[in-house]
Amino acid sequence: MSKTTKTEKKNSSKAPSQEAWELRLYVAGQTSKSVTAFANLKKICEEYIPGKYNIEVVDLLINPTLAKGDQILAVPTLVRKLPVPIRKILGDLSDTERVLVGLDLRQRDEQTV
Amino acid sequence: MMKIKNTKAKKLQPLEKISSGISGLDEITGGGLPKGRPTLVCGNAGCGKTLMAMEFLVRGAVEHNEPGVFMSFEENEEELTRNVASLGFDLNALSAKKKIVLDHVRIERSEIEETGEYDLEGLFIRLNHAIDSIGAKRVVLDTIEGLFAALPNHAILRSELRRLFRWLKDKGVSAIITAERGDGLLTRHGLEEYVADCVILLDHRVNEQLSTRRLRVVKYRGSVHGTNEYPFLISKDGFSVLPVTSMGLDHPASSExxxxxxxxxxxxxxxxxxxxxxxxxxxxxxxxxxxxxxxxxxxxxxxxxxxxxxxxxxxxxxxxxxxxxxxxxxxxxxxxxxxxxxxxxxxxxxxxxxxxxxxxxxxxxxxxxxxxxxxxxxxxxxxxxxxxxxxxxxxxxxxxxxxxxxxxxxxxxxxxxxxxxxxxxxxxxxxxxxxxxxxxxxxxxxxxxxxxxxxxxxxxxxxxxxxxxxxxxxxxxxxxxxxxTGSARIEQEGREKAEIDRRKAQMDRRQREIERERGVTEAQVAVLKAGLEAKIEALNQEITDETLLEQVNAKSRFNIAANRQADVEPKLKNNGTNRIH
The missing domain is CATH 3.40.50.300 (P-loop containing nucleotide triphosphate hydrolases)
Incomplete structure (x- = not known):
């Protein structure tokens, strides 16, 4: 990733929600883990919260100071900034079930459906 | 006790050491902690691990101009600053002067979900950034075992920690890593396996309601070290290990x-x-x-x-x-x-x-x-x-x-x-x-x-x-x-004095007696002498009388002879005197 941050915005007109999802993915260089994580994240978001999310990718190799703000130790780490409370999900997000639990999407899904 | 001398005669360069800044510890370890290598400090809660690490860092920054990074997994910057302020360390001032970086790593277990593969590159980057930002020579990781509680995947953690210690070595920083004491193990999670260059054990014992802190160098690869348990103190001047000074018997001997x-x-x-x-x-x-x-x-x-x-x-x-x-x-x-x-x-x-x-x-x-x-x-x-x-x-x-x-x-x-x-x-x-x-x-x-x-x-x-x-x-x-002693002695003294007095009196008396006797004797001598003299006198009188009589007799004989007209002339003088004396 050559850019510092990479923002993916989806139009939220399709399913307007009271909550906007602000997600931040911390990576360290373009490793296979970070690429996998980003792909997995995108897939999950598209499937469960389409149009309501905003993903920011932070490369710590370029912006090492940002690691302190969100208390990042492991990479890749996905931080759910909004909705509160803050959640952190470590790893390449290959375990979809656990990502959903981590993002509180599993329960929400069951309730809404 | 041992005084370790770095054998400079050796061709191979001996292990370089840096002053720990902790009084007494350098003596025990023969110069300090290994330079550019991690040291593990383990001990139970409250035995002074954090303080020791902090003093290592602060002394390095102040006394040896070696900036340091303190990465804390337990206390935040403010708490740390306040805790060591009582020892006279002003971390705020040191931070402002870019001598020390405090970095609090906070991990909430409840916020974290693991979803597959990850590594701790984030921590490495963070640490690296902190080290590079001030050119740090010393690093403290306090207590890195906090990670074990936060991250459920211990397999990843272990391999990452191994990599971290390797990385610290490659980075050439002298590090102190603190760890909790475990049951039967030096550390709860066996960190001593990874950090094997120097291991220091701190202990805090309560004996008869009084606590003593002790320090032991369990291991020091490539160096001789004191192996005993040394008491140490945390006082208002910081951490100090005893014996502070002389471990030998080479003090001067005055004849004053x-x-x-x-x-x-x-x-x-x-x-x-x-x-x-x-x-x-x-x-x-x-x-x-x-x-x-x-x-x-x-x-x-x-x-x-x-x-x-x-x-x-x-x-x-x-x-x-x-x-x-x-x-x-x-x-x-x-x-x-x-x-x-x-x-x-x-x-x-x-x-x-x-x-x-x-x-x-x-x-x-x-x-x-x-x-x-x-x-x-x-x-x-x-x-x-x-x-x-x-x-x-x-x-x-x-x-x-x-x-x-x-x-x-x-x-x-x-x-x-x-x-x-x-x-x-x-x-x-x-x-x-x-x-x-x-x-x-x-x-x-x-x-x-x-x-x-x-x-x-x-x-x-x-x-x-x-x-x-x-x-x-x-x-x-x-x-x-x-x-x-005491009265008995005084009594004895009295007795002795009386005895002396008595003897003295006796002497005096005898002297007087003799004096008297001498008088009597002398008088007697005088009497005898007088008697003798009287006798001599009487005798002399007799002799005189006799002489006179003789003279008279001679005269009369002469006269008679003359009268009778004898043919031999009689001698008048010598006859009588010769006989008398």
Missing amino acids: RISSGVERLDTMLGGKGFFRGSSILVSGTAGTGKSSIAAAFVDAAARRGERSLYFAFEESQNQILRNMKSISLDLEPWVRKGLLQFHASRPSLCGLEMHLLTIYDAVRKFKPRVVVMDPVTNLISVGTEIEVRSMLTRLIDFFKTEQVTALFPSLTTGDNTSQSEVAIASLMDVWVLLRNIESGGERNRGLYILKARGMEHSNQIREVLLSNNGIGLVDVYAGPSTVL
């Missing part, structure tokens, strides 16, 4: 002599008193005058213009001053002049090490020539005999190095010298024993010198007299079975 303050005691010690820098044990049961002798010693030092330090473990300063006035030792002027300082505290106030450090501190600051520890035996109530002995050894070594003459009053129970006293006594140069001598319904104080290294000393027992004239030593009367 100083007065004990008691004239007769000096006389008993070859007439000159103690050697400067010697250690003197004054032992005795309660009330035998130990403190008085100590006070006299201090007084004598002050008179010489020397400073002295009086550690009182039993009485307060005012009490000592008041009590010593009763034997005309007014110490108050010396206190006012700053020649005498008191440190009065109960021994149970703190552990032995704390006492030791207080004493070190006080001696370093006040620089006395004379120190009194009254009574040293009270310290035994604080530790075991072995601990006290080792503490005293260090203390005596310290005093000797500083050329301080130390007097240790020691309280004994019972008449026999107790076991502990014997243990202490071997450390001492002079042992003055005071004891109660009970006889004739009263108690008196006796004083001996049991030993005095390197000087001739009296083997006699003396009686100590404490009066308002001060301390006096007088000879005792040694009888066939016992010695006489």
Whole structure:
């Protein structure tokens, strides 16, 4: 990733929600883990919260100071900034079930459906 | 004990070390912690790991111009800053000067979900950034085991930690990693497997309600190190490991002599008193005058213009001053002049090490020539005999190095010298024993010198007299079975005096008698002489008479012959005189 941050915005007109999802993915260089994580994240978001999310990718190799703000130790780490409370999900997000639990999407899904 | 000398003659470069900045630790490790390598400091909660690490960092930044990074997994920056402020470390100022970076890594287990593969590159980046931002040479990770609680995947964690320590080494920073003590293991998660260059174990034990902290260098790869457990302290000046100074016996020996303050005691010690820098044990049961002798010693030092330090473990300063006035030792002027300082505290106030450090501190600051520890035996109530002995050894070594003459009053129970006293006594140069001598319904104080290294000393027992004239030593009367002291001695003195008087009177009388006899004899001689003279006189008279008669006779014979006209002329003179005489 050559850019510092990479923002993916989806139009939220399709399913307007009271909550906007602000997600931040911390990576360290373009490793296979970070690429996998980003792909997995995108897939999950598209499937469960389409149009309501905003993903920011932070490369710590370029912006090492940002690691302190969100208390990042492991990479890749996905931080759910909004909705509160803050959640952190470590790893390449290959375990979809656990990502959903981590993002509180599993329960929400069951309730809404 | 070992003093490690880096063998510079070796062709291979020996392990480089950096000063830990912690007093005493460099002595034990022979120069400090391994340079550019991680050191593991482990111990139970509250034994001073964080503080030790922090002091390592701060001393490095302040004294050796080696900036440092403190990465904390437990306390945040503000807490850390406040915690060490009590030790005089101003972390805010150091941070502002870019000498120290504090980085708090906070991980909330509840916020975290693991979803597959990850590594701790984030931590590496963070640490790397912190190190590079100030050019850090020292790093502390406190307590990295916090990660084990936060991250459920220990397999990843372990491999990442291994990589981290490797990375720290490659980075060339000297690091301290702290870890909690585990059951049967040095650390709870076996970190010693990864950080194997130097392992230091801290321990905090409570013995008879008094806590002592101890430090042990478990392992130091590529270096010789002291293997014992060393007591250490956390005081207002930071972390210090004892022994602080001398671990060898190479202190100077002065041949200067100083007065004990008691004239007769000096006389008993070859007439000159103690050697400067010697250690003197004054032992005795309660009330035998130990403190008085100590006070006299201090007084004598002050008179010489020397400073002295009086550690009182039993009485307060005012009490000592008041009590010593009763034997005309007014110490108050010396206190006012700053020649005498008191440190009065109960021994149970703190552990032995704390006492030791207080004493070190006080001696370093006040620089006395004379120190009194009254009574040293009270310290035994604080530790075991072995601990006290080792503490005293260090203390005596310290005093000797500083050329301080130390007097240790020691309280004994019972008449026999107790076991502990014997243990202490071997450390001492002079042992003055005071004891109660009970006889004739009263108690008196006796004083001996049991030993005095390197000087001739009296083997006699003396009686100590404490009066308002001060301390006096007088000879005792040694009888066939016992010695006489006190009233018995005075009685004996009286008896002897009477005897002398009686003898003197007898002499005088005899002299007078002789004088008289001489008179009589002389008179008799005179009489006899007179008689003799009278006889001689009478005899001479007779002779004269005879001569006269002879002359008369001769004359008459001449006359007759002439008358008869004899043919031979008679001689007149010589005939008679020849015969008479």
